[in-house]
Amino acid sequence: MSIQKLIVMSTALILLSCAAAAQDNTPEQSKTVIQHVPLTSTSPVSGKEMYTAYCAVCHGTDGKGGGPAAGALKTPPADLTLLSKNNGGKYPALKVTSAIRGTADLPAHGSKEMPVWGELFWGMSHGHEGQVQQRVSNLTKYIETLQAK
Numbered sequence: 001m002s003i004q005k006l007i008v009m010s011t012a013l014i015l016l017s018c019a020a021a022a023q024d025n026t027p028e029q030s031k032t033v034i035q036h037v038p039l040t041s042t043s044p045v046s047g048k049e050m051y052t053a054y055c056a057v058c059h060g061t062d063g064k065g066g067g068p069a070a071g072a073l074k075t076p077p078a079d080l081t082l083l084s085k086n087n088g089g090k091y092p093a094l095k096v097t098s099a100i101r102g103t104a105d106l107p108a109h110g111s112k113e114m115p116v117w118g119e120l121f122w123g124m125s126h127g128h129e130g131q132v133q134q135r136v137s138n139l140t141k142y143i144e145t146l147q148a149k
Contacts, residue, residue: 039120039124040053041124042054044125044131044134044135044138045134045138046138047138047139047140047141047142047143047145048142050135050138050139050142051139051142051143054117054120054139055067055080055139055143057069058070058073058077059077059078059080060077062081062146063079063080063081063143063146064079064080064081065077065078065079065080080143080146081146081147081148082147082148083095083096083143083147084144084147084148085147085148091144091147093140093144096140096143096144097136097137097140100117100118100136100139100140101117101118101136102117102118102119103118117136117139118132118136121135121136
């Protein structure tokens, strides 16, 4: 089985788990339906393209945590626009990088609800660490542009 197929299957299972968890814990009329789509490879040079493809579904296009899948999650997505404010006015690039790579100790990251993007980027990059680093770095830089002024 190719790495790409494995990544797509893993992502589908994660999203299916989210949908199942949402169905178990919400009233019938307020269920959020998560649409399952295959993981697509984006350009490693565009932080905005990666954010839109991989993060906005939960964190919202504005980064405030109101993406279309947010209602189906047990742990609400973080408001990414407040990262600097909550860190004494300094953007915590290393913390963001760790969260993306899956090495940070965050409640939602790495759970059934939050994919570990570092592992998924590794698969998309066919094991080329330089491309993984480029993806993580550019995504981290893009999230910095979302910070509240």
